[in-house]
Amino acid sequence: MGNTLLDVRNLRTEFVTQDGVVHAVNGVSFVIEEGETLGLVGESGSGKSVSMLTVMRLIPIPPGRIPSGEVIFQGQDLLKLSAEEMRQIRGNKIAMVFQDPMTSLNPVLTIGTQITEALELHLGMTKDKARKRAVELLKMVNIPEAERRLDDYPHQFSGGMRQRVMIAMGLSCSPQLLIADEPTTALDVTIQAQITDIVKRLKRELGMAIIWITHDLGVIAGLADRINVMYSGFIVETAPNREMFANPLHPYTVGLLGSIPRLDEGKRERLTPIEGLPPDLVNMPVGCPFYDRCSFRTQKCLEENPPLMSVGVKHWSACWNYEAVRERRDEILHRTTRDVAPA
């Protein structure tokens, strides 16, 4: 770790629709280092998937447009590359695994054809060599009888196996960065545990960086080195994993943690939900996007949208009142000082 792999600066993505311009990503900046696992947490419409699709240049333009931003990957701005140059990087140096393995695999091609395609295209392997590599890859993600399964079609695999095939495809060219977009959301928990287990092992063995998009704080707690929390197209808090859970300093992060029941806790009387709904991305407020739902809000929040402010070691929060959050959050989280683990 230590070397910057991907540097995203002030990235904005918008969509022109009949109802107006949807502001999906509103100036997102972050850095990911080599070998690092970054968790991108947020709810539907928070811009987590769209920001990553923008990085991958997979946003259809139009209706999409990218009014500002730079995506520096190994010294070059991906947003300035030609379609052909981008194709050399996509699937090769940066790979993506999608949420729904059934719709992301081509149903009329065998798994083998789909895996070897990238190997022949990007690495110039011969058919035989590519096939051998494909078997290796399937073995890596614990697919039994890999040799035989290569000639099967996607429908012959279960949901969990399909997702493992997707991961194998993502890893086929040994990418430096793997972007996983809710890869376990459609799966049962025991299968999810299989997948996260494999990803943790592969990360250790292959040393690639991972961006893991999820809405599940539990999954990310066991995987990430660092976490970005997104809300209506903004990163509202970013911190190292342990720090984020021990010392959350944005009202939205606190709200998320307070609203989920935990398996390991005693009977808690009530959850503390986040009341209300996220703002309309067409008519974004001038001030803080979380204002309507925030229990820490002040007049300033209505007038000015807070930037990310340094609130600790490698910890930034976009909240004017983070000190108040620090003081009052334990009430929302139903935790006593005893529960607070050291960061």
Next chain:
Amino acid sequence: MEAQTKIAPQKGSAEANALRSDNETILSVRNLKKYFPITQGILVQRKVADVKAVDGISFDVKAGETLGLVGESGCGKSTTGRTILQLYRPTEGSVVFQGKDLAQLKGEELRKMRSNMQMIFQDPYASLNPRMTVGDIIAEPLEVHNIAKGKEKKERVQELLQIVGLNPYFVNRYPHEFSGGQRQRIGVARALAVNPDFIVCDEPISALDVSIQAQIINLLEELQNRFGLTYLFIAHDLSVVRHISDRVAVMYLGKIVELTDSQTLYANPLHPYTRALLSAVPIPDPIIEEKRERIILVGDVPSPVNPPKGCRFHTRCPLAIPICKEVAPEWRDVGNGHFVECHVV
């Protein structure tokens, strides 16, 4: 203890219910089976096999409690809920609700019983008719069961909207004008319209965003206290089920493998499947996650058309012994109402 703290004595009726819940059984399911036939042929449909979605389950639900039903996709938990409400007629077994066996009831008698039992569905987008106004959706059960007409009906609908935390002014709006969480509130209002005693909640929050889920969980808990409702809460998320339920039943491939109160289930799970399931649920705490030992189950759930002989879990069970392959274990009480179906424990 759990049952009492859960049903916090806010109102008289709730307190009364907490007391009642110690003894009164509202629903008693015995050896319930639901098979779906698989047929073949064009002119003559021949039955070639059965999908054994629910294959012999027994449990009781006490008045005023929440019984959680948890399991992975395809384990038969939703089918169980629907078969109890007679939306599917059982293949075998009995469903005794308030003293009557619903499996034997037909026509008008069954229709009358339906006003005591309702359902809240998983998908708030698919379970509301897009061409009906919210007012009409909520009023429909009132009309069907001849509960209210005219002005009275209108007032009741507005009252129901208020109860579930929506503005009564919304009666003339259509479902598409609402967010997922609000739609689920409409579904809850519709279920409450007939003043039921018992509600089957079939994954009522899984389609919602995390921050909205807690709103609906709290709403369901409030309503239970206020109206003394009994819930069968079906979900795949064990954290949520444990939070809301007094007792939890764990299903695997058409069978309930373990049933106990929610504290014991977490503190002392006996069935190997329950243990694996618990260990697979992620906990939002990196320090705990680092130390946790996961039981990773190998392979996938077998097909319910040909469930494995003997114990259904033996193909994936880390503790399986030879007898598990031959003989199906019995459903037995190991003490204090803790039921389990396993040879090894």
